[in-house]
Amino acid sequence: MMDYVPATKLKGLENWIEETDIFVQQGDREIGFITEKQEEPINLPSMLKVYAFAKGDISDFPQPKMDHHLKVLDYYALDGASLLPVLALDIQAGEKVLDLCAAPGGKTLIALQTILPGIVVSNDASESRGNRIRETLRQYIPHGISSFERHSVITKSDGCNIREKEAYDKILVDVPCLTDRLSLKEDDNSIFKTTRTKERLSLPELQSNLLASALQAVRPGGTVVYSTCTLSPLQNDGVVYLALSKLWQETTIECTIVDMSYAVRPLSFLYRFGTNLGLRYGQIVLPSLLNNFGPMYVAKIRRLR
Template identity: 50%
Template sequence: MLITQITKRLKLQAIVRIPVRCKHADDHWSVIRNKKTSTGKALEHFDDFYQTVYGNTWHDIRTALLAPDRKYMALVNNFSDTEKISETLQNTGAINLRTLYYAQQKLLKPRHTRNRERRKAVVSKEETEDLTICEDQSQNQSLAQVSDSDSDDETNNGDGTPNTKQQMNLLSIADSKSEKDLDEDRIIDPNKDLVFSSLYQYIPATKLKGMEDYILESEQFDRFRDSSNLTVKVEKERKLRFPKFLNIYTYEEENDTRFKSPRKGSTGVLDYYLLDGGSILPVLALDLQAHDDVLDMCAAPGGKTLAVLQTLLPSTVVANDNKQSRTSRLQSVFDQYLNGMAFSPAQLSISLADARDITDQDVYNKILVDVPCTTDRHSLHEDDNNIFKSSRIKERLQLPELQAEILLNALKIVRPGGTVVYSTCSLSPIQNDGVVQMALKKSYEETNSTFVVRNMSASLQPLKYIFNFSKLGLKYGQVVVPSLGNNFGPMYFCKIIKVE
């Protein structure tokens, strides 16, 4: 009986073929073709959003971002063989960024300004020689001339008696500025209403509910652009002070020479640190000076903190981050480049804390706020730890809120007169100017503090031959956009001064 049933079943299968669908392995070409990677999602997102922001220039920026090799700069370690390192780098054709900055600054100076400075120098030299030859005589003559000139410039009081006090009209700072110096787009106006919550929405709720592959951030950008009534007036910063001992080397535009991996010198520490060229700009924006107290709120992996230390200027530096793995990475960098020989624990320390919870009020006068962001370049090249992973959608949507809270805390704790520099490695106006706008508005509402945002465009002009600065979509900060000639960035930074 059993044999008969088996025989019938075999005959039936021979007549009727039943198709069986087999699942391919994850590495099969058909699966790979249909699978959307995190880097692919990131690219779709950027194409959708950044095309809206950067227009025709997005194609070139995109090409540079997708290039397999980025460009680096070499930060010389002052605790190794500094002169030897600099000489070696120069022999490869590398240029000291500080030297380049001051050379270009002279070339950019208007001709009439240079001529006026030469005339002043000549006049000053002649006056010094005259005073040396006949000091007493010239002093007597000058006294007589002053007496005569005072008599000539006196005005009558109406009764024939001279008025020896000249009238002077004192103007307020605002009135004393010429109209052309006023930048009406850079005035903080707390009386104007701002639809604050619109930036926190970040994406339309329907998009999140549908869990689509990428977020139409461009729709949120339109809301931000239409509702941004908060404006900031900036004091124009015309000069950038380049620390004397900060030596950074780079190659000129179109020169893709790569720096060799650093080696240990005679002191047992590595010769130089390789970092994205854009990363040095937030450090320069801090305008570090002797005896500064510096906090790097989100310090890992440590390149910017190391650059701060290489200036040899601050009295204290605190490098903070919120995870043990990240603070361990900081310690590793300091061990490789400082080896405990340069700074005492009182001068350099690592702290483990959420940047939003730091309560050291009025301790620091310089705070660097290099916040977590979409890290655009990394998102296009690495699937590991990619912010565009499906499992990290919620985290990505909350980025602007997190960034604004961190910046807000920095604005609260920095000392009056101190500087806060906010930075990201993203091209997103929401994460950049949008967050600055949110934090300034919220700070005014909660603390009544006043701030000034510095417009660094003029001071950065001598570096335009190395960095590709873009003004598209910006009101408050500056952004370096990648280009094939100098593939640095992206790097956004904004300098904020706490007035009171």
């Protein structure tokens, strides 16, 4: 029992390979996609109001209070890195936006608060999670404000099989993932529980199917943003590779990866971005004592045709 055994020799790990080796099989050009740089910094919409503590201040926000005039809560608390995927969409006035895995609704709220979209479709495959979206919007959008009510729709459908093709200008694919921060803090519903092993192992396939489906539902010239809240290389860059290689092999869709490394620099005051990590397609926010947001991986993909 006291003998040293290398991890690779443990029973059941005879065929162990590194997670990062699973998807690096071909070069990007061999499967048909290229990279373009986003030269302009990420835009902060003028109507978007975001509040955060200064660097190094780890105080808890007070509980949201009810605005008795508008009958809504006065702010929505969420991980600050959750703002980044919506900003990466670069929503323009009048656009049709799909939040594919929208529950509990925080990113939908951000998109609506910009006052830019013509319509935001908030989708989730689960009825209970769809009800969470409805509750979030009820708590934070004043009843009777038609500018919001007209431009918000909640749907319940399988995100892996979107019926509408080439129907959206922008799509956010914030997928179910390992939820690293939540898994560290909570045991009750951790994805690492032995009873959820099958679910955990199936995540990359689900994620790549969701992303591939979104790229078929966005119009040529439109943008899809893929995001997770995990550090897993397979669920981040790996899923982007899997989805795009699948589309290259099975469809005539062409895409380009949008390199946002320059565009996100102005947000370095708010986030600690990972560098020299070997990322090929996206940016990642790393939690730290000074910038305690994330993890959040974001990859931006533009459909060419």
